[in-house]
Amino acid sequence: MKKTPLYDRHVALGARMVEYAGWNMPVQYAGLKEEIAAVRNETGMFDVSHMGEIRVSGQGTGEFLDWLLTRKVTGKKPDQITYAILSAADGGTVDDLLVYTLGAEDYLLVVNAANKDKDLIHIEESLVSYKAAFADRKSEIAVVDESDLYGQVAIQGPSSLDCMLEVADQLGLNAGQKEELKELKRFRQMLVEVEGHDRPMIISRTGYTGENGYELYVPAARTGHYWDIFMEAGIEPCGLGARDTLRLEAGMPLYGHEMSPDINALEGGMSFFVDLDRDFQGKAMKDKVTRRQLALVSQTRAIPREGYEVYLEGKKIGVITSGTFSPTLDKGIAFGLVDLDTPEVGEVEVQVRKKLQPFTVVNPPFVG
Amino acid sequence: MEGLKFAKTHEWVKVEGDLAIIGLTDFAQEELGDIVYAEPEPEGSQVELEDIIGTVESVKAASDLYAPVSGEIVEANSEIEDAPEMINQAPWETWFVKIRMDDPSQLDQLLDKDAYDAFSEEEKA
Structure with a gap:
């Protein structure tokens, strides 16, 4: 199993470690509810060094x-x-x-x-x-796997900009770069040179939680240095468990659930990110749409889980692709993948163990 | 915890006469994390060994409790449905169901505390 540069720190913090995608990763530290609340109300941080980086150039x-x-x-x-x-x-x-x-x-x-x-x-x-x-x-064109060169730390939450500015000097930002950070728009990046390293750190205003946030791509060997800066600033470390619930609350898809070799982007609710007005390799997807996505909120205490069946008027129309309890809403939430011809309805049922439970159809995000 | 018996599926059993009082172990609640849903099987259900006698869910996962003995569920703890966090807070006091045992000799198949601790330690590793 692969370890990120922060593995020893996670173990020292008492994190529960699990295998995820071949990596030994922290799934939780203090507890899911506490970590999720930190990101929704203040700031939390994540080790996402397992993410892959592929450089394509020329x-x-x-x-x-x-x-x-x-x-x-x-x-x-x-x-x-x-x-x-x-x-x-x-x-x-x-x-x-x-x-x-x-x-x-x-x-x-x-x-x-x-x-x-x-x-x-x-x-x-x-x-x-x-x-x-x-x-x-x-x-x-050269395609190069640069994953081992980067560590990645995500700072996420409504106070994340304040947090970034508080430690900006330690991160190596000069006065101009601090201004740049303040003005940085969503889905924009800035580059900050790192002493002793030939490649700059990338700071981007991105994330996977639905909150404002920043992701730092740093030289792998320096990852601990940056992590420690945020730890010393009192930022709550959060694990993959919190990350998965936060992303679902934010209505964001996860590969292997909302999309897969068998679920194309249009079926998986991502038509906004598919430009069909031009040619691209996977354009055949437009003729292969047989299902569509529903966002569901539980009307009872029932918690939907991946694989549970979705029903409309007693007929099976699809399955849950991701489901969880949302601590932020105090309700079960889920994405379902249902037959394309499913009519527009306000309510469907999900089979939770032996019973069919009512769920409201909503427009994502669930939170935010 | 004195005198409790344990199942490998992480239930504790407290015996009072012909009643087996059943809950979820501290180890199991710790492994599950924040418990947000709990439901015992209803009173009056007749259960065989290893039938489902309750369900518990954390934010991330659902898990069942299994009957460590056969018998009739004579009481189900509905309080846990409204306050599932009790299972995290007081696992040894928070019971799911009371079963009137058909065959108390089934208790002999259960683990004592030391054996269960050793077993759960292994599960963790």
Whole structure:
């Protein structure tokens, strides 16, 4: 099992460690409820060093990524981050990812840890198809796994900017960079040089909790240094358990649940992130939509879980893809994947153990 | 905890005459984390060994309690439905059901405290 640079710190903090995507990761420290409340009310921090980083660079990279992904990465501002879906030629989902621009024709793809290796293979294979299909385009593209070079810490919560500014000196930000941080918009990044390292730290205003927040991509060997700065500032360490509940409360999808090789991005509720007005590799998905997503809130104490069946008027219409108890709402919440022809209704039922329980259909996010 | 018996599925059993009072162990509540839902099987249910006698859910996971003995559920603790956090706070006092035992000799199959502690320690590792 792989360990992040912060493994010893998690163990010393008494975190419960679990295997996740081949990594030995903290699932919780003080407890899920406390950690979730910290992120919703103040600030919490996460070790997300397990995330994969794939660098794609060289002549023609922008055009290639435009074809590879469900959204264009070119024509954006240099500090703009793009959330997109990596889809297969048949339209199925390979991964969801963030694209950072490092320079001209130089991009960093931040991918799910569990998918990193298959993403690399998929991108390499797609590059071969791309070159064959577009022989007239100049492409000198290199695809490199840089995951081991980066550690990643996420600072999330309504007070996260205050927290970042409080420790800005320790993070190595100068006066101009502090101003830049204050003005940083959502899905934008800034680069901060790190003494003794040739690659800068990336600070982006991104996250997976639905709260305002920042993610720091730092040289792997320096991860502990940055983590300690936030620990000393009194920020609550939060585990993957809190992260998963926070993302579902925020109505965000998780690969392997809301999308998969078998669930395309349009079915998985991500049509906003799929630009069908242009050609891209997975565009076939548009003709393969047989299901759609419902966001559900429990009307009773029943808690929905992945795999539970969804019913309408006694007929099975689909399954729950992610479900949890939401401590913020004090209710069960879930995403369901149901037949496309399911009528617009305000209520469905979910089978929880032996009983059918009523759930209200809502517009996500559940919280926020 | 004196005199309690334990099942490998993490129930504790306290015997009072022909009644077996059953709850969830401290180890199990600790493993589950913040418990947000609890439901005992209803009074009057006839249960066989290892039938489900209750359900408990944390934020992340659902888990069942199983009958360590056969018999009739003569009392179900409905308080835990309104206050599931009691199971975290006082696992040894918070019971789910009381079963009138058909065959008290089934108790002999259960673990004593030392054996259960050793077993749960192994489960953890």
